[in-house]
Amino acid sequence: MRRLLILAGWISIAAQVLFTHLAGAAELRLAVTTSFHNSGLSDVLLPQIKEELNLDVRLLIVGTGQALKLGRAGDVDAILVHSRAAEEKFVSEGFGTHRREIMYNDFVLVGPSNDPASVRGMANVAQALKAIKQQQSVFVSRGDDSGTHRKEKAIWRSAGLTAEGFGSNWYRAVGSGMGATLNTASAMNAYVLADRASWLKFKNKGDLQLLFAGDPVLFNQYAYLPISADIHEHVNIQAALALESWLVSETGQGLIADYKIGQERLFTPNAKVN
Numbered sequence: 001m002r003r004l005l006i007l008a009g010w011i012s013i014a015a016q017v018l019f020t021h022l023a024g025a026a027e028l029r030l031a032v033t034t035s036f037h038n039s040g041l042s043d044v045l046l047p048q049i050k051e052e053l054n055l056d057v058r059l060l061i062v063g064t065g066q067a068l069k070l071g072r073a074g075d076v077d078a079i080l081v082h083s084r085a086a087e088e089k090f091v092s093e094g095f096g097t098h099r100r101e102i103m104y105n106d107f108v109l110v111g112p113s114n115d116p117a118s119v120r121g122m123a124n125v126a127q128a129l130k131a132i133k134q135q136q137s138v139f140v141s142r143g144d145d146s147g148t149h150r151k152e153k154a155i156w157r158s159a160g161l162t163a164e165g166f167g168s169n170w171y172r173a174v175g176s177g178m179g180a181t182l183n184t185a186s187a188m189n190a191y192v193l194a195d196r197a198s199w200l201k202f203k204n205k206g207d208l209q210l211l212f213a214g215d216p217v218l219f220n221q222y223a224y225l226p227i228s229a230d231i232h233e234h235v236n237i238q239a240a241l242a243l244e245s246w247l248v249s250e251t252g253q254g255l256i257a258d259y260k261i262g263q264e265r266l267f268t269p270n271a272k273v274n
Contacts, residue, residue, distance in 0.1 A: 027058055028056070030059055035197055055242065083151075100247075109192075110185065172188070196220075
């Protein structure tokens, strides 16, 4: 009997040690857009999340389309993306528990300083893209099914055009993240649609300038979606919800608001308190 009691005691101690170890090594897999990473915001938020929640957030940096695929497969615990229609479909299909808005910025049209398509001063962004097409000025597209790429295609459609039929002599789809796409546009001195945060953070601007912004169509909302444990039992829903609570807290929203380059804010927090 004594041996059994001793053995039980050791098992209890071992279990406590294992629990403590696991608690200290809590990890969350978060699929995020390349703009979240390229902007440098993740470098500001993740250390604070680690300190306050004791949570290691492992980022999978992909486009929105790929992030949604990872969520559907249960390969991540949550996603942070920017394509509302796709997000709402994701939740309606049961893959996400809900959609929570976190912050926003806007898309901007960048191009050569001499602006061969004369997009400066255009009435709207659809008109600007139409002018680029008419002039056959080189345009670099992400071409990766990201939120930025989806927005670009939607703008082409609003101009009565379909990007899939464009000639490769002027329309270059690179199939890469925002940083690589901006680098390609800089090297080719081409037009490109970018999110404002990535553009501000980007250092290899070359002759490129921000030429068009301000159209309400270019509004760019980011949302957080925990993956449903009803479909994927293995997901860390507790950590996903804890991270959401932190992102919408005064601390999280304050850090987002305070993140600037020069005097310009890269993201504006807009989480609503439930």
